[in-house]
Amino acid sequence: MAAAVLGLIAGSYEQVTFGYRVKTDEEKWSAEADFTHHAHTATVSAVAASERFVVTGSKDETIQLYDMKKRTDHGALLHHSGSITCLEFYGTAHLLSGGEDGLLCVWSTRKWECLKSIKAHKGQVTSLSVHPSGKLALSVGTDKTLRTWNLINGRSAFIKNIKQNAHIVRWSPDGDKYVVVVNDKVDIYDLETASVMGTITNPKRISSVKFLNNSILAVAGDDETVRLCDVGKAGCVCEFKAHETRVKAVDSLMMDDYCVVVTASNDGFIKMWRIHLKEELEPPTLLGEVNTTARLTCLTLWKPSSVQQVAEEAAPKATTSEELAQELLKTKRVRIAAEEVILEDESKPKKKKKASGK
Ligand SMILES: *[C@@H]1O[C@H](CO)[C@@H](O)[C@H](O)[C@H]1NC(C)=O
Ligand SMILES: *[C@@H]1O[C@H](CO)[C@@H](O)[C@H](O)[C@H]1NC(C)=O
Numbered sequence: 427m428a429a430a431v432l433g434l435i436a437g438s439y440e441q442v443t444f445g446y447r448v449k450t451d452e453e454k455w456s457a458e459a460d461f462t463h464h465a466h467t468a469t470v471s472a473v474a475a476s477e478r479f480v481v482t483g484s485k486d487e488t489i490q491l492y493d494m495k496k497r498t499d500h501g502a503l504l505h506h507s508g509s510i511t512c513l514e515f516y517g518t519a520h521l522l523s524g525g526e527d528g529l530l531c532v533w534s535t536r537k538w539e540c541l542k543s544i545k546a547h548k549g550q551v552t553s554l555s556v557h558p559s560g561k562l563a564l565s566v567g568t569d570k571t572l573r574t575w576n577l578i579n580g581r582s583a584f585i586k587n588i589k590q591n592a593h594i595v596r597w598s599p600d601g602d603k604y605v606v607v608v609n610d611k612v613d614i615y616d617l618e619t620a621s622v623m624g625t626i627t628n629p630k631r632i633s634s635v636k637f638l639n640n641s642i643l644a645v646a647g648d649d650e651t652v653r654l655c656d657v658g659k660a661g662c663v664c665e666f667k668a669h670e671t672r673v674k675a676v677d678s679l680m681m682d683d684y685c686v687v688v689t690a691s692n693d694g695f696i697k698m699w700r701i702h703l704k705e706e707l708e709p710p711t712l713l714g715e716v717n718t719t720a721r722l723t724c725l726t727l728w729k730p731s732s733v734q735q736v737a738e739e740a741a742p743k744a745t746t747s748e749e750l751a752q753e754l755l756k757t758k759r760v761r762i763a764a765e766e767v768i769l770e771d772e773s774k775p776k777k778k779k780k781a782s783g784k
Contacts, residue, residue: 433728437470483510624660
C-alpha cells in the first residue's frame, strides 16, 4: 500500500498560498512544507483543488493556477473585475468561479477557457455550490436571492427571494438538502419543498461550514470554537475549542472509519482533528497542527490519487463527482425532485447573447 498522503492548502492575507504534505499512516500527523505559491498581489480569498490543479482567487481580481503534477505556476485566469469570492470544481473538466462583479463563470479545465460567463446576481456573487449530481448549482449574492443554475444548459432555473444577503450556500453530500448562511444563522432547506426545515444560530458570524456527513454540519465563525450541528435536529451536538482566535475555514474528508476535520485560523495554525461519526458525538482528538505564521483566510484539502485508491478500497463510496452522479441517478427521488425544480420554475431563457468583452 502506498503511503497515504494528504495535502493541506491554505490561502492568506499575506497573498501567499501554502501547501503542506501530511503522512496519514503515522500516529502523530506532521505537516511538512510542500510548496508556496505567491502569484497574487492581494489577499487570497478562495481556494479549490482538483487532482491536478490548485486554483486560488483573490481580491486582486485574478484566479491563479498551480499545477500539482509539475509543481509549477500554471498562469492566471483573467475575466472577473472585482474580488473572486468562490471557486468550485465539478467533474474533472470544469471549474466554476464567482465574484464581486456578480458573474458566475464556467471554465474548462483542459484549455482553461471561459466557456460561459453569466451575470448571476445583481450585486456580488458571495457563494456557490454544485449539486453532487453535477447538474445543478446554487448561488447566493448581495441581491438577496438564492439562484439555481442548470449546469447542463447554463441557464437560470429558479430564483428564490430570501430577504437577506446570504454569504454561504452548501449542498449536503446526498444532495437532498442545502444550507444557506446569513451572518450567524444557518437555514436548512429541503430540496423537494424548497422550504426551511430548521435554523441553527451560531453565537458569532459564521465564516465557514462543511458537511461531515449528510446530517452533521461543522460550523466555524468569528470565535475559537467549532460546532458540530445536526441538521435534522437543527441544533449543535458537540463543540470544541479549535484555535486561539477566529476560525476562518473548515474542511473535512472521510478516512477508513473516522472523519478528518481540518481547520484554519487567523492565528496562523492549520489543525487536523479526528472525529468518529458515531451516534454519540464526542469532541475530536487533535491529530496534528502546523504554524504557517500567516493570517489564513481559506483552506482546502488535496487528495492525490493514491489516497483516493486507498479510500476506494476501504469503502465502496463515490470519490469523484461522476461516480456520485451515477449513484445519485440510482436515487430516483432526488433526481426527480431536482428536475421538477427546473421544469416547474424555469425562467424565460435569456435572449440577449452578449459577446464577452475581451
Ligand atoms: C452522521 O454522523 C452522525 C453522528 O456521528 C451519525 O449519528 C449519523 O448516523 C451519520 N449520518 C449519516 C447519514 O451517515
Ligand atoms: C508561530 O510562528 C510565529 C513565527 O515564527 C511565532 O512568532 C509564533 O509565536 C508561533 N506561534 C506559536 C503559538 O508557537
